[in-house]
Amino acid sequence: MTVQRRRTARLEKLPPYLFARLNSLKLKMRQEGIDIIDFGMGNPNIPAPENVVSKIRDVVLDPKTHRYSASRGIPNLRKAICRQYSELYDVDLDWESESTALLGSKEGLAHLMLALLDPGDSVLVPNPTFPVHIYSVGIAGGNVIAIPLREKTGFIPALEDITREIWPKPKVLLLSFPHNPTTACVDLDFWGEVVDFAKRSNVTLVNDFAYARMGFDGYTPPSMLQIPGAKDIAVEFTTMSKVYGMAGWRVGFCVGNKDVIEDLYSIKGYFDYGIFTPVQVAAINALDGQQDYVHKTVEIYRNRRDVFVDGLAKIGWEVPRPKATMYLWCPIPEKYRSMGSIEFSMKLLRECEVVVSPGAAFGEFGEGYVRIALVENEQRINQAIRNIKKHLF
Secondary structure, eight states: OOOOOOOOHHHHTSOOOTTHHHHHHHHHHHHTTOOOEEOSSOOOOSOOOHHHHHHHHHHHTSGGGGSOOOTTOOHHHHHHHHHHHHHHHOOOOOTTTSEEEESSHHHHHHHHHHHHOOTTOEEEEEESOOHHHHHHHHHTTOEEEEEEOOGGGTTOOOHHHHHSOOSSOOSEEEEOSSOTTTOOOOOHHHHHHHHHHHHHHTOEEEEEOTTTTOBOTTOOOOOGGGSTTGGGTEEEEEESSSTTSOGGGOOEEEEEOHHHHHHHHHHHHHHOOOSOHHHHHHHHHHHHSOSHHHHHHHHHHHHHHHHHHHHHHHHTOOOOOOSBSSEEEEEOOGGGGGGOHHHHHHHHHHHHOEEOEEGGGGOGGGTTEEEEEOOSOHHHHHHHHHHHHHHHO
């Protein structure tokens, strides 16, 4: 006899997974031998630095490193990320109380919401946004209050939307700049106003700083923690996935307010035994080693950006040139706009054999756009543009 199962309220609360149809068709076409050019997921295709790969090869041969590690991260790794904050942003962090390593920042954000929220608590989150910013709140039993991001404001939240009177008062404000998916960027003046609001409102401020070092054309993304007093109410997440090509290694960090860090660690300690020690040692090599690799990686993404933006413009699809991140945020061409982002993405896949992410997958205010991840080389980008021109323009 089949047992009748009822999905939990936690699962029912999660929004629908809008990539399902796209992924199903992509798999079917690949099984048929069709060469799909995939710009859907922000999954870096640039390998990790050779010195990092060499280090993990060496360390993994030591059997002692195969044992459980520390959930919070080994001391030298936490010291390394704090040194980098000091060097890049002139931000002083106590490695013992103001930092923790993570199994990627996505894991950290999900566990932080479990640590900070009681059922029914509210979190201010921009919309559109990286999906885990919404899902993590729902999984923790919280409620999302959307801050609309609109083209007319450069996809930067209007401070009056953040500071408006809301009851019950939100417990957390979760931001992410440079922004995924819109590529919007902010300056220190913006962070100064947000930190001031968070202090006045007694709100915990969180910045997902995943694209910390991926600025182009002279733009250097600022850290929220550069604002004096930010550590009183704020934490910031960083990751080694992007500029170090270590996405699959799962190494991230949370730094900032010691009480929030302690709460996060209290939850993490129940869920994991930390990152595999050889990965942590190799990550130290990446953080403390020569940073030429980072600069070369950013230059690769800048060049891909230019090839894509310029190529699309030549066929009649005008797309903004972002000054940070590894994405393009593309308004759907006028003649296809009525289709909506999901159907337009399906059309690109079926007819052009090109995968992009529908804007609606990032929240209702993402409708009307698609996101392109710059995860293919210039030859593949040019092939994708030829396919799009042939079938859509």
